[in-house]
Amino acid sequence: MAEDLKKKLLRTSQEEEHEEEELPLLKRMWNESKVMWVVAAPAIFTRFSTFGINVISQAFVGHIGSTELAAFALVFTVLIRFANGILLGMASALSTLCGQAYGAKEYGMMGVYLQRSWIVLFLTAVILLPVFIFTSPILTLLGQDESIAKVAGTISLWSIPVMFAFIVSFTCQTFLQSQSKNVIIAFLAAFSIIIHVFLSWLLTIKFNLGIAGAMTSTSLAYWIPNIGQLIFVTCGWCSDTWKGFSFLAFKELWPVVKMSLSAGAMLCLELWYNTILVLLTGNMENAEVEIDALSICLNINGWEMMISLGFMAAASVRVANELGKGSAKAAKFSIVVTVLTSFTIGFFLFLFFLFFRERLAYIFTSNKDVAAAVGDLSPLLSVSILLNSVQPVLSGVAIGAGWQSIVAYVNIGCYYVIGIPVGVVLGNVFHLEVKGIWIGMLFGTLIQTIVLTVITYKTNWDEQVTIAQSRVSRWSKLDSTDQERETKHVK
Numbered sequence: 059m060a061e062d063l064k065k066k067l068l069r070t071s072q073e074e075e076h077e078e079e080e081l082p083l084l085k086r087m088w089n090e091s092k093v094m095w096v097v098a099a100p101a102i103f104t105r106f107s108t109f110g111i112n113v114i115s116q117a118f119v120g121h122i123g124s125t126e127l128a129a130f131a132l133v134f135t136v137l138i139r140f141a142n143g144i145l146l147g148m149a150s151a152l153s154t155l156c157g158q159a160y161g162a163k164e165y166g167m168m169g170v171y172l173q174r175s176w177i178v179l180f181l182t183a184v185i186l187l188p189v190f191i192f193t194s195p196i197l198t199l200l201g202q203d204e205s206i207a208k209v210a211g212t213i214s215l216w217s218i219p220v221m222f223a224f225i226v227s228f229t230c231q232t233f234l235q236s237q238s239k240n241v242i243i244a245f246l247a248a249f250s251i252i253i254h255v256f257l258s259w260l261l262t263i264k265f266n267l268g269i270a271g272a273m274t275s276t277s278l279a280y281w282i283p284n285i286g287q288l289i290f291v292t293c294g295w296c297s298d299t300w301k302g303f304s305f306l307a308f309k310e311l312w313p314v315v316k317m318s319l320s321a322g323a324m325l326c327l328e329l330w331y332n333t334i335l336v337l338l339t340g341n342m343e344n345a346e347v348e349i350d351a352l353s354i355c356l357n358i359n360g361w362e363m364m365i366s367l368g369f370m371a372a373a374s375v376r377v378a379n380e381l382g383k384g385s386a387k388a389a390k391f392s393i394v395v396t397v398l399t400s401f402t403i404g405f406f407l408f409l410f411f412l413f414f415r416e417r418l419a420y421i422f423t424s425n426k427d428v429a430a431a432v433g434d435l436s437p438l439l440s441v442s443i444l445l446n447s448v449q450p451v452l453s454g455v456a457i458g459a460g461w462q463s464i465v466a467y468v469n470i471g472c473y474y475v476i477g478i479p480v481g482v483v484l485g486n487v488f489h490l491e492v493k494g495i496w497i498g499m500l501f502g503t504l505i506q507t508i509v510l511t512v513i514t515y516k517t518n519w520d521e522q523v524t525i526a527q528s529r530v531s532r533w534s535k536l537d538s539t540d541q542e543r544e545t546k547h548v549k
Contacts, residue, residue, distance in 0.1 A: 090395045094372045097235055098396075100244040102368030104231065107247035109364050111254055111279045112138075113357055113422075118262045118272050120423060124350065126269060127423075129209035131353035132202065137193060137214055139329055141186050141221045145179055147325030147462075148318035149228035150374070154460045155317070155529075156236035157378025160299070162530040168299040172233045172291070173307030174314045179225040182322075186221065190214045206349075209269070216273030223280035230287040235375050237299060242290050246283035254279035320463035327469035328453065331499060334478060338485065338495050348492050351431030354422045355439045362407050362443045363450070369400040370454035377458030381526035386519035389458075393514065397451050404447020412440040438496045445503050452510040459522050460529065461513075468509050477502015 081089070112134055120127040152175040159167045189196065194211030198204055234240045254275055261271025291300055335352070373396045380389035411418070416433025423429060456465045481498025484490045490497070 097375045098372035100240040101371040103244045104247045105364035107251045115276045118258045128206045133213045143326035143329035145224045147322035150457045151317040151321040152232045158382035158526045161379035161382025165298045175229045219277040226284040246286040250282045323466040324462040350428045366450040370450040373454030374458040386523045408444040449507045472506035473502045
């Protein structure tokens with residue numbers, strides 16, 4: 059059965075490739091762009107909305123006080139990013155499995171993959187709970203200001219529902235994106251952010267509830283779209299790929315765990331990179347101004363990153379679908395189109411943020427010292443935006459192909475062996491402080507981008523098709539055997 063599926067897919071993909079190659083290059087790029095934007099546009103909008111939740115919360119918290127703003131920045135830039143990196147990274151394994159299964163037309167497997175991912179991510183979130191509970195002593199131990207660490211401890215407890223919301227959010231979004239059904243996610247995200255603005259004003263300003271009001275609104279903003287996604291997935295809108303809850307979800311968990319750990323390591327090492335930048339800044343003189351300025355820069359950078367992450371999702375889905383389908387040439391062509399599109403947008407944003415500099419800082423703060431510090435960091439922010447227009451897209455290619463473990467090693471070398479040590483030397487030995495640290499870390503990102511580009515260019519994509527189809531066939535066979543056993547047991 060698996061061999062027949064493989065031959066059928068190969069024959070179909072070869073026919074499609076032949077038809078596509080006969081078209082003019084611009085027509086091919088236009089066709090690929092349309093398919094790419096079906097995934098990328100809703101993904102970008104959804105990520106804008108989700109990231110906007112944090113920015114809106116930060117804006118309201120910033121009007122409570124500078125200490126509260128610094129504490130919120132620490133929690134969401136360090137703690138939430140820490141949990142986000144682990145859970146999002148582990149959920150990216152689902153992107154590989156569902157994307158390739160959908161391309162291979164093995165739709166029935168996808169719902170089981172989703173449930174297995176829920177189990178693995180829930181257990182992971184439980185393991186992470188102590189970090190949220192003991193945030194204050196951890197930050198104090200790391201050298202953060204005691205008053206900031208104390209407020210951060212309160213905010214971290216309010217953030218626990220946000221962490222558990224990531225489980226449903228990341229997995230359902232991945233499940234739906236693999237099928238190009240993520241428009242519903244964008245609608246839910248838009249509704250959520252509108253509610254969040256209203257509730258933040260009502261609870262924080264109108265009723266003057268302070269941190270409690272801001273964090274209550276934040277938690278609800280994360281959970282409202284999750285409920286909508288669960289209803290969409292389980293109540294008939296995904297009838298081909300969701301066959302109901304199954305005990306099969308509790309079987310063959312170890313392969314999912316191994317793949318999730320590799321995926322988690324890959325994205326964690328990327329997402330924690332900026333976290334370490336904030337922690338190193340916290341040990342410098344005038345830490346409150348430095349953290350506030352850096353958090354504003356990272357928020358601006360984060361807005362642009364949402365565009366790149368949308369293209370990362372598109373690259374992941376397109377590569378996984380085409381590899382599962384058996385089309386190596388289409389996978390390569392989709393990579394070229396996605397990278398060029400993302401880089402073009404990133405270049406225009408690079409020029410935009412380089413021009414406006416500290417003027418954008420007043421959206422987030424009224425403190426002139428903080429705004430001046432933001433202006434001083436703007437050139438580095440602009441370069442970061444340019445690099446981030448390419449690097450996440452290449453990571454999306456890795457996710458689609460299932461290279462997470464390889465990229466994890468690349469990230470260790472480029473980020474933690476090269477980037478951070480260079481940054482520490484420039485920041486502390488050459489007294490460039492936060493700029494020196496950021497320069498070093500940008501250097502690590504540049505090296506990583508070059509390495510990923512070389513890996514992608516040198517890859518034998520015909521071999522990747524074989525690997526993807528073998529993975530789908532192997533997992534399909536395991537699930538079919540378990541399904542037969544479950545059916546016999548019921549009888």
